[in-house]
Every structure is written in structure tokens, then in C-alpha cells.
Amino acid sequence: MGSYVPHTAAQRAEMLAAVGVKSLDELYQSVPSEMLLNGKLNIPAGLSELEVREAVTAMAEKNKVYKTVLRGAGSYRHFIPAVVKSVTSREELVTCYTPYQAEISQGVLQGVFEFQTMICELTGMDVSNASHYDGATAAAETIPMCKDRKRTKAYVSATVNPQVIETMQTYCFASNTELVVIPAKDGKTDPEALQAALGADAACFLMQQPNYYGLIEDAEALGAAVHAAGAKFVMSVNPIACALLKTPRACGADIVVADGQPLGLDTAFGGPYLGIMATTSAMTRKLPGRIVGETHDVDGNTGYVLTLSAREQHIRREKASSNICSNQALCAFTAGVYMAAMGENGMKQCARLCLSKAHYFAAELEKIGCKLKYTGEFFHEFVTEVACPNCRARILDALDQAGILGGEAVDGGILWCVTELVSKAQLDRAVAIVKEVL
Amino acid sequence: MKLIFELGAEGRGLSLMPPCDVPEVRLSDERTEALRLPHVSENELTRHYSALCKRIHGVNDGFYPLGSCTMKYNPKIDEDMAALPGFTQLHPLQPEGTVQGALEAYHTLGGALCEIFGMDDVSFQPAAGAHGEFTGVMLIKAYHVDRGDLNRTKIIVPDSAHGTNPATAAMCGFEVVNIPSGADGCVDLDALRAAVGPDTAGLMLTNPNTVGIFDKNILEITKIVHDAGGLCYYDGANLNAIMGVVRPGDMGFDCIHSNLHKTFATPHGGGGPGAGVCGCKAFLRKYMPGPLVVKKDGVYAFDYPEKSIGRVKMFYGNFAVVIRALTYVLSLGKAGIEDAAKCAVLNANYMKARLSDKFDMAYEGICMHEFVMTLVKLHDETGCSALDLAKGMLDFGLHPPTMYFPLIVHEALMVEPCETESKELMDEVCDIYCKLYDMAYENPQALHDAPVSTPVRRLDEVAAARNMVLRYQFS
Numbered sequence: 001m002g003s004y005v006p007h008t009a010a011q012r013a014e015m016l017a018a019v020g021v022k023s024l025d026e027l028y029q030s031v032p033s034e035m036l037l038n039g040k041l042n043i044p045a046g047l048s049e050l051e052v053r054e055a056v057t058a059m060a061e062k063n064k065v066y067k068t069v070l071r072g073a074g075s076y077r078h079f080i081p082a083v084v085k086s087v088t089s090r091e092e093l094v095t096c097y098t099p100y101q102a103e104i105s106q107g108v109l110q111g112v113f114e115f116q117t118m119i120c121e122l123t124g125m126d127v128s129n130a131s132h133y134d135g136a137t138a139a140a141e142t143i144p145m146c147k148d149r150k151r152t153k154a155y156v157s158a159t160v161n162p163q164v165i166e167t168m169q170t171y172c173f174a175s176n177t178e179l180v181v182i183p184a185k186d187g188k189t190d191p192e193a194l195q196a197a198l199g200a201d202a203a204c205f206l207m208q209q210p211n212y213y214g215l216i217e218d219a220e221a222l223g224a225a226v227h228a229a230g231a232k233f234v235m236s237v238n239p240i241a242c243a244l245l246k247t248p249r250a251c252g253a254d255i256v257v258a259d260g261q262p263l264g265l266d267t268a269f270g271g272p273y274l275g276i277m278a279t280t281s282a283m284t285r286k287l288p289g290r291i292v293g294e295t296h297d298v299d300g301n302t303g304y305v306l307t308l309s310a311r312e313q314h315i316r317r318e319k320a321s322s323n324i325c326s327n328q329a330l331c332a333f334t335a336g337v338y339m340a341a342m343g344e345n346g347m348k349q350c351a352r353l354c355l356s357k358a359h360y361f362a363a364e365l366e367k368i369g370c371k372l373k374y375t376g377e378f379f380h381e382f383v384t385e386v387a388c389p390n391c392r393a394r395i396l397d398a399l400d401q402a403g404i405l406g407g408e409a410v411d412g413g414i415l416w417c418v419t420e421l422v423s424k425a426q427l428d429r430a431v432a433i434v435k436e437v438l
Numbered sequence: 439m440k441l442i443f444e445l446g447a448e449g450r451g452l453s454l455m456p457p458c459d460v461p462e463v464r465l466s467d468e469r470t471e472a473l474r475l476p477h478v479s480e481n482e483l484t485r486h487y488s489a490l491c492k493r494i495h496g497v498n499d500g501f502y503p504l505g506s507c508t509m510k511y512n513p514k515i516d517e518d519m520a521a522l523p524g525f526t527q528l529h530p531l532q533p534e535g536t537v538q539g540a541l542e543a544y545h546t547l548g549g550a551l552c553e554i555f556g557m558d559d560v561s562f563q564p565a566a567g568a569h570g571e572f573t574g575v576m577l578i579k580a581y582h583v584d585r586g587d588l589n590r591t592k593i594i595v596p597d598s599a600h601g602t603n604p605a606t607a608a609m610c611g612f613e614v615v616n617i618p619s620g621a622d623g624c625v626d627l628d629a630l631r632a633a634v635g636p637d638t639a640g641l642m643l644t645n646p647n648t649v650g651i652f653d654k655n656i657l658e659i660t661k662i663v664h665d666a667g668g669l670c671y672y673d674g675a676n677l678n679a680i681m682g683v684v685r686p687g688d689m690g691f692d693c694i695h696s697n698l699h700k701t702f703a704t705p706h707g708g709g710g711p712g713a714g715v716c717g718c719k720a721f722l723r724k725y726m727p728g729p730l731v732v733k734k735d736g737v738y739a740f741d742y743p744e745k746s747i748g749r750v751k752m753f754y755g756n757f758a759v760v761i762r763a764l765t766y767v768l769s770l771g772k773a774g775i776e777d778a779a780k781c782a783v784l785n786a787n788y789m790k791a792r793l794s795d796k797f798d799m800a801y802e803g804i805c806m807h808e809f810v811m812t813l814v815k816l817h818d819e820t821g822c823s824a825l826d827l828a829k830g831m832l833d834f835g836l837h838p839p840t841m842y843f844p845l846i847v848h849e850a851l852m853v854e855p856c857e858t859e860s861k862e863l864m865d866e867v868c869d870i871y872c873k874l875y876d877m878a879y880e881n882p883q884a885l886h887d888a889p890v891s892t893p894v895r896r897l898d899e900v901a902a903a904r905n906m907v908l909r910y911q912f913s
Contacts, residue, residue, distance in 0.1 A: 001769075001770065004778070005781045005857050007781060007784075011861045018792065019788055021804070030651070030653075030654045035684050037776075043554070045772055053519070056768070059540070063540050074752055092494040092495070092496040093707070094512070096708050097502070101837060101838060102897050106439075106494075107491050107494035117443065121474050122473065127909065133566060133751055136749070163752045167750060173579075174572070244469055267528060267530065269529075269757040271711070271752075271753060273752070291908055295897050295899065303894035305897050307902040307903050307906070313602050313605035317614075326568065326706070326709060328707075329708040344473045344475045379465075
């Protein structure tokens with residue numbers, strides 16, 4: 001049995017005597033005796049470290065790790081520089097709690113302050129929080145930032161990742177908020193439908209850039225329509241694409257959210273990821289979650305603290321802007337280290353590689369008869385038309401057998417993703433396999 | 439210490455990306471705004487972050503008795519297992535047949551947690567404790583809505599609760615009814631009886647509660663709520679005191695969240711990622727967020743509950759955190775889980791007994807895994823507050839206890855030593871606490887001035903909130 005309790009039998013006896021009880025069981029005297037398990041917990045006996053390693057490793061080995069991944073749809077396998085894991089596996093950083101005691105937490109606080117700065121740079125916004133759970137919860141929590149007594153309805157584009165929409169729906173069911181989905185036209189948000197839908201009760205509209213199908217939307221025009229209706233314009237972005245695309249701020253965004261997973265985090269079967277939330281100065285106090293601010297100590301030295309906590313649950317309780325307490329601090333720190341390692345050039349190179357390789361792959365697929373479902377500009381994801389579900393399955397199965405995770409099957413097609421990790425040779429091989437199936 | 443933006447030089451950087459092996463593509467409308475990220479060498483970068491890490495106190499650096507946060511030792515094997523490529527390299531949308539081991543991990547830990555909780559099913563989707571609370575209270579909401587019982591608009595929360603409880607109830611569209619605690623820190627049964635009614639949706643409760651006491655009336659409490667037609671939600675923040683000893687399900691609770699980053703030893707990473715697994719009784723399963731993991735004929739698969747509240751986040755949860763907790767539960771097993779809880783309670787009672795001569799305890803008698811001291815008398819007599827004493831501890835290399843919580847205790851210090859601390863260390867710490875207590879009488883100014891040995895001294899939080907410098911300003 002594994003145990004991390006350091007007490008010897010003699011020490012246990014000594015401590016019990018100091019407390020004034022005869023046994024450990026006596027410590028539970030306030031628990032009604034009929035409820036006690038009395039050693040009947042029905043789980044297996046503990047294991048030695050060697051046995052645990054074998055058991056858990058055996059589970060890991062039952063999973064298939066693909067050499068080539070051509071699937072994104074909300075989770076992206078990118079290159080992670082060695083320094084990222086080296087820095088973020090430091091014990092001090094891994095084992096500390098939320099930095100309530102600022103004097104002995106400056107490392108975390110400064111690291112998150114630097115992260116906030118980098119997110120502001122990436123998005124063009126004025127202020128970032130210290131993280132949310134993931135891109136979907138960040139998207140959902142923008143709605144209460146925008147609602148007021150008159151503006152009670154939220155809007156989201158049908159071209160947003162369906163899991164994000166579903167998460168927003170759950171949060172809206174919670175807060176009794178109506179969430180309207182604006183339909184798509186040719187794979188992009190239908191601007192006319194948006195304009196027609198927005199009324200005086202519209203609180204906010206959330207779009208995704210690039211959208212779920214990889215297409216680059218006309219964010220500025222959508223933003224202008226939203227602002228004309230007096231509502232807030234929320235953009236959900238891909239942080240790697242931000243290095244090349246016009247900033248959300250330049251597109252008129254009032255709030256920007258993102259899943260920060262592409263910034264140095266493993267795909268790890270879906271988590272932990274990183275929710276990014278940034279906004280304008282005017283909306284700072286509406287941001288949920290921790291925010292790190294700069295200040296000074298009694299000697300005048302610069303230091304960092306958790307600030308604006310009057311928004312938060314531990315102070316405001318039922319009047320708080322959100323119930324969030326723990327966030328994804330280590331993931332935010334990781335994203336900070338990643339962006340520091342990549343720098344402006346690395347980020348732009350990475351984005352350019354994703355963009356170029358995805359276009360190469362799309363063109364090669366077109367050459368063998370795979371038609372692109374949509375015509376607009378795209379970043380590193382695109383949909384090829386494959387009408388029959390059986391054909392989709394045959395293509396993906398053939399790739400699977402070659403150790404390639406093909407695209408995500410979506411309605412009427414396959415949603416492909418190419419990142420900098422996939423070489424031209426790997427793309428050519430994938431094309432050859434698809435060609436054989438067709 | 440310099441910010442990373444103040445290091446390095448333009449043109450400096452790491453060499454990470456390969457040349458482009460396909461024709462380069464440009465978009466019609468590309469970013470023109472500057473992207474001011476650091477320009478540092480790898481050496482500068484790693485030294486910067488090493489320096490930051492030296493300005494952090496983690497569980498590995500010393501005593502960390504942060505009440506209600508369960509800062510127990512984080513085993514190294516757990517980290518090794520979470521780093522296996524067979525887990526880290528999985529795409530969340532891989533076919534089920536290619537992730538059988540990952541689903542087995544979820545299913546195995548889920549089974550053990552159901553047993554520890556006394557529940558019938560769990561969802562690992564919630565990313566943190568408050569997120570698990572949200573999920574649990576949404577189950578309650580879905581249950582009433584599904585039955586057409588639409589007038590149940592109120593959630594009852596004791597005044598000793600964590601702030602997340604009322605905040606969660608409000609997020610779920612409920613009105614919060616705060617009820618006062620009794621003199622013993624437990625639920626006042628009369629106040630509860632007066633609060634329940636046909637508008638009661640449910641009760642949110644932590645047991646042992648936030649003052650470290652197991653509410654002996656728990657069966658009566660859950661009965662009062664059930665008799666009124668409400669459901670009972672268990673906040674698992676303090677589960678470490680009772681795991682393997684007594685189960686929330688047997689206390690009458692209908693749903694629960696548990697913080698894997700507290701009770702199940704996963705590290706907290708400076709504020710996250712945690713994991714807030716949500717458990718429920720069978721009658722609530724159909725409302726759980728999907729997908730859940732099931733095993734049919736020896737094969738693991740995803741299952742989407744019929745009347746699900748919907749997703750609470752993308753994918754399935756903080757998977758890498760779940761792997762750590764799984765490793766921990768497999769290591770400790772039946773006897774180890776129970777012993778860990780009992781020793782957590784032993785340690786708290788030992789420190790409480792050792793400190794009782796000097797410090798006033800908010801509640802007398804045997805405590806669970808944590809206890810609350812009240813420094814009102816010390817403050818009145820010396821001018822030294824709980825904050826001053828806490829800051830004094832920093833100069834001894836100790837992380838202070840939780841300060842000023844729960845709100846119902848004045849000048850509170852809440853101590854949760856955890857089972858992984860040795861008697862020798864706790865003896866040393868008790869001596870230091872007593873020395874600081876004496877110092878309050880002998881040299882109060884020294885405590886007002888503390889800390890003096892930390893990288894920075896007391897920080898001006900008011901100025902931080904007023905000036906709102908929330909990012910680096912490039913010149």
C-alpha cells in the first residue's frame with residue numbers, strides 16, 4: 001500500500017495522547033455511528049509505486065498515439081519548445097496555491113502579469129484576466145459581462161465551435177438567458193440574418209475567428225452591425241492565428257476570448273487547457289476571475305498582487321460577477337513561457353507555416369478531386385465535401401491505418417487541420433492515401 | 439526584479455521553426471499592429487523563470503497549512519504518469535476505439551470516487567471546484583424543471599459557506615437564502631426549518647463545515663430539506679477529513695463535487711488547473727453533462743445522458759489532472775485512503791491541542807481536518823491582528839494559514855496541516871506560532887513591520903486597485 005503519511009506507530013500514540021483520545025476512531029465521535037463505514041470502503045487495496053507505474057502505464061499504452069494529426073476542431077497539436085516543459089515542471093510553480101500571500105508568491109504573480117501583457121499584445125485589448133477554465137467557459141462568461149436590465153438576449157453565430165455553443169447554452173439555461181443562434185450562409189455568419197435579429201434587447205453577439213470551418217469571417221462588418229444595434233461585440237479567436245490576422249481590437253471587439261491550448265499545451269485528451277479573456281479598459285471591472293496588478297511595497301519596491309477582488313465571490317458572494325475561484329494559472333504561466341520563447345518572429349513563423357501548409361494540403365486534395373466545401377479565405381482548417389457518411393469513414397479509416405488521424409467528420413464533409421508539425425512529405429502521403437480510397 | 443519585456447534585445451530569440459517546405463501563403467488582409475513579445479535568448483529566458491520560481495513558496499518548499507485548501511504533498515509518481523505520451527499526445531476527438539486506456543482511466547477513477555462519495559455516477563467535466571458546484575446545482579435545477587416544479591427558486595446556504603456557494607446559486611438563477619450558524623458553528627436546525635418551504639430548490643452544505651466541525655445533525659438536516667421537496671448538494675472542499683470513513687451519499691446528499699486538487703493530491707499550479715468532479719445519485723444521472731464514460735461488454739464508450747443539462751466545458755475534463763488523482767487513489771487504496779483522512783484529522787487535533795494553551799480557539803473540542811483560531815483578544819490587547827501574525831510567519835519560511843475566513847469568526851486563522859506533515863515539523867511550527875504570539879506582546883511593532891526577509895515586503899493593495907496597472911507599459 002502506498003502512503004504519504006510520515007508517522008511512526010510511536011508518534012501516532014504520542015499524538016493521540018496529546019489530543020486526549022485513545023484511537024483514531026475516537027476522533028470521529030461527532031459522526032453518527034450508523035453512518036460510519038468501519039473499514040468497509042469497497043475499493044481495491046493500495047499498490048506499491050512499481051505496481052502503480054505498471055498499471056497506469058498499461059492504460060496509457062492501450063491508447064493510439066498518431067504520428068500525424070490532421071484534426072483540430074478545437075484542439076491543436078503544435079510544436080512545444082523544450083524550455084516550456086522544463087520551466088513549467090518546476091516544483092515551486094507546480095505545488096503552490098493561488099497567490100494569496102503576495103510576499104512569497106511574486107514569481108507566480110509576475111509570471112501571470114507578463115502573461116496578461118502578452119495576451120493584450122496578441123489581441124490588441126487593454127486588459128486580460130489571469131485565465132478561465134477553457135475557451136468555451138470563457139465564451140459563456142462573457143454574456144453576464146454584457147447583460148443589463150434592458151439588454152437581456154445573447155447571440156452567437158452558428159459558425160462557432162458546436163461545443164462552445166453548447167457550453168454557452170448550458171450557462172444560459174442556468175441564468176435564464178435567451179441565447180439565439182444566428183444561421184450561417186456558405187460557411188460564414190449570415191450578416192443579414194444577424195442584422196435582422198439584433199434588437200434593442202440585444203446584449204452581445206459572439207463570433208469565432210477563424211470560424212469552426214477554418215474560414216476567416218468579415219469580423220469588422222459583423223462588429224459594426226453589432227455596435228449599430230448597441231450591443232457588445234465578442235470575438236472568440238485562435239491565439240496562433242492572432243499573430244497574422246488583424247487584431248480583434250482593430251475589428252472592433254469589446255471582449256476577446258480564446259482557448260489558449262495552442263500556446264504550448266498538450267492536446268492531452270481535452271485538458272487542462274486555458275481560457276483567455278481580454279477586454280477594454282471600460283469593461284475591466286466586469287471581467288470575471290483573478291487579475292494581477294502592479295503595485296509597490298512599504299519600501300517602494302515594485303511588486304504584484306491579485307487585485308480588483310471586489311468583483312469576486314469571496315468578497316461579493318451572491319452578488320459576484322462569477323463564481324470562479326481556481327482557474328488555470330499554470331496553463332496561463334505555460335502560455336506565457338511559450339510566447340516568450342517564440343517571440344514575435346516565432347509566433348508569426350508558426351502561423352505562416354500553419355497557413356501555408358493547410359493551403360498546400362487543400363490544393364493537393366483538390367487536385368485529386370476533393371472539392372472544398374466553402375470558397376472563402378481560411379487559416380489552418382478547411383472543409384472538403386464528402387457527402388456520404390460511408391465515404392467519410394472509408395477515408396478516415398484508411399488514414400488511421402497509416403498512423404494518420406484524419407480530419408473531423410462534419411455535416412457533409414471532413415474538417416481538416418494542418419499545423420507546423422506536419423511536413424510536406426506527410427501531407428503528400430496523406431493525399432496519396434485519400435486518392436486510393438476515392 | 440525585471441520583467442521579461444525588459445530583458446534581451448531586438449533581433450535575439452530562439453531558433454524553433456523550420457523553413458517552410460511548401461509555397462508561402464499570404465492573406466489578403468494581415469495584421470499590421472506590432473506584436474511586442476520578448477526578444478530573449480534561451481539562457482536569458484530560463485534564468486528569468488528560475489528567478490521567478492525562487493520567489494514562490496510551494497508545498498515542496500515548506501509548511502503550507504492553508505485552511506480549506508488541503509495543501510497536501512503532491513506525489514512525484516503522479517506527475518510521471520500524467521506525462522506519459524500515451525496520455526499527453528491524445529487528441530480529444532480520436533475514435534473511441536483508439537482511446538480505450540484513457541476511457542479506462544476515467545472509468546476506474548470514477549468507480550473508486552463513486553464508492554468514496556456514496557454516489558452512483560460521476561462527471562469529470564468540471565474544471566475546478568466552483569465549476570463542479572455549478573454542475574451540481576444545475577442538476578438540482580434540471581430535476582425541478584423536468585418535474586414541472588417551477589416555483590423552487592431558492593437555494594439555502596449557511597453563512598459559514600465558501601463564497602463560491604452563494605455565487606454559484608446566483609449564477610444558476612436562484613435566489614440565495616443565507617441562514618445563520620448556531621453557536622457551535624453548525625447548522626441552526628430551527629433556522630433551517632424556518633427557511634425551507636415549497637420554494638426551496640435545495641441546500642448547499644460543506645460537512646465537515648468551514649470551521650472544521652462535523653455537523654452531528656447531518657441526517658436531520660438533509661431530511662428537513664428533502665421533506666420540503668428540495669435536494670441536498672455536498673460541497674466536497676473538506677472531503678479529506680472523511681474519505682473512507684463516512685460518505686456524503688450516506689449523509690443524505692443527492693449530488694456532490696470534489697476537488698481532485700485538494701483531497702486527491704493533485705498539485706494546484708499557483709491557482710489551477712484543478713478538477714471539480716461532480717457526483718450524483720442514480721435519479722440525477724439523466725441530467726449529467728455529457729458525455730459520461732460507460733463500460734459495455736468489456737469495451738469503454740461515451741454515453742450521453744438523455745436529459746443532460748449540456749456541456750459545462752469543451753471535451754471531457756482536465757484529463758491530466760484526473761490521471762494524477764487516479765495514480766494517487768490506486769497507490770493508497772482502501773486502507774491508505776482511510777488512513778490519510780484519519781491522520782489529517784489527527785494532525786489538526788494535535789496542533790490544536792498544542793496551541794490551545796496560548797491561542798483562543800473559535801470552537802472547542804475535537805475538530806476534523808482543520809481548526810479556526812480567533813485572535814480577537816490578542817488584537818485587542820496588543821494591536822497585532824491575524825494579518826500581522828500571518829505576515830510574521832513569512833519570516834520563518836512558513837506559509838500562513840487561511841486568514842479572515844470563515845467570515846463568522848473574527849480575526850480568524852484557519853489551520854489545515856494535512857496528513858503528509860510530520861510530528862517533528864508540526865512541533866517546530868507550533869513553537870514558532872507561540873513565539874509570534876509572545877512577540878505580539880513584547881514587540882508588536884516587529885509584527886506590524888513583518889515580513890522583512892521576503893523578496894518584497896507588504897504590498898499596497900489599495901494602490902493596486904486604484905491605479906489599475908494590469909499590464910506592462912512599453913515605453
